[in-house]
Amino acid sequence: MTNYAKIIAIFIRILNIDIWYNLTMKSILYQQCEALNDSSLPAISNISNILALLYHEMGDVNWIGFYLCNDQKQECLLGPFQGKVACTRIQYGLGVVGTCAQRQKTIVVDDVHQFPGHIACDAASQSEIVIPLKKDDQLVAILDIDSPITHRFDNSIKETLEDISLILSDLISVDNILKDWWF
Numbered sequence: 001m002t003n004y005a006k007i008i009a010i011f012i013r014i015l016n017i018d019i020w021y022n023l024t025m026k027s028i029l030y031q032q033c034e035a036l037n038d039s040s041l042p043a044i045s046n047i048s049n050i051l052a053l054l055y056h057e058m059g060d061v062n063w064i065g066f067y068l069c070n071d072q073k074q075e076c077l078l079g080p081f082q083g084k085v086a087c088t089r090i091q092y093g094l095g096v097v098g099t100c101a102q103r104q105k106t107i108v109v110d111d112v113h114q115f116p117g118h119i120a121c122d123a124a125s126q127s128e129i130v131i132p133l134k135k136d137d138q139l140v141a142i143l144d145i146d147s148p149i150t151h152r153f154d155n156s157i158k159e160t161l162e163d164i165s166l167i168l169s170d171l172i173s174v175d176n177i178l179k180d181w182w183f
């Protein structure tokens with residue numbers, strides 16, 4: 001975050017206008033992701049940097065990454081991520097990720113212990129959001145974010161992340177990440 005943006009954010013916080021503070025921070029987060037998307041670089045570099053930014057700047061995030069979706073195999077495969085070692089393959093319909101692949105809709109889980117079949121990769125995770133990434137109406141990946149606190153993902157951060165996921169949808173594709181596993 002630039003110093004200028006930080007000063008504005010702190011000033012708004014001092015004024016105790018939480019709602020404006022949150023909106024400013026979210027818009028800054030989106031703008032930073034946009035700024036990191038450098039078209040002169042390969043997609044994998046931009047994806048890696050955007051994931052690192054979100055992991056470190058969002059706060060209360062212990063895992064963030066992609067699962068690449070293969071409709072033919074009905075399987076999600078671990079892609080680029082930040083955080084602890086995670087499960088490599090998740091069948092459609094299983095866990096939060098596999099359920100998202102099946103429903104192709106964002107799922108917010110306020111308390112992972114209440115989600116039947118939740119797959120615990122990091123015992124610290126308490127809440128989770130999964131967002132389907134589509135290209136030409138075709139599911140390509142799931143963006144998965146875990147938090148060590150419950151109820152981390154309210155409606156406004158959900159909307160911000162869905163906006164950011166549009167930047168990521170343009171970057172992530174089988175061609176950009178891996179071909180071998182696919183066919």
Ligand code: SME
Nearest residue numbers: 086095096097118119121
């Ligand atoms: N919790 C996910 C598994 C992936 S990890 O969170 C990285 C699930 O239930 O599908």
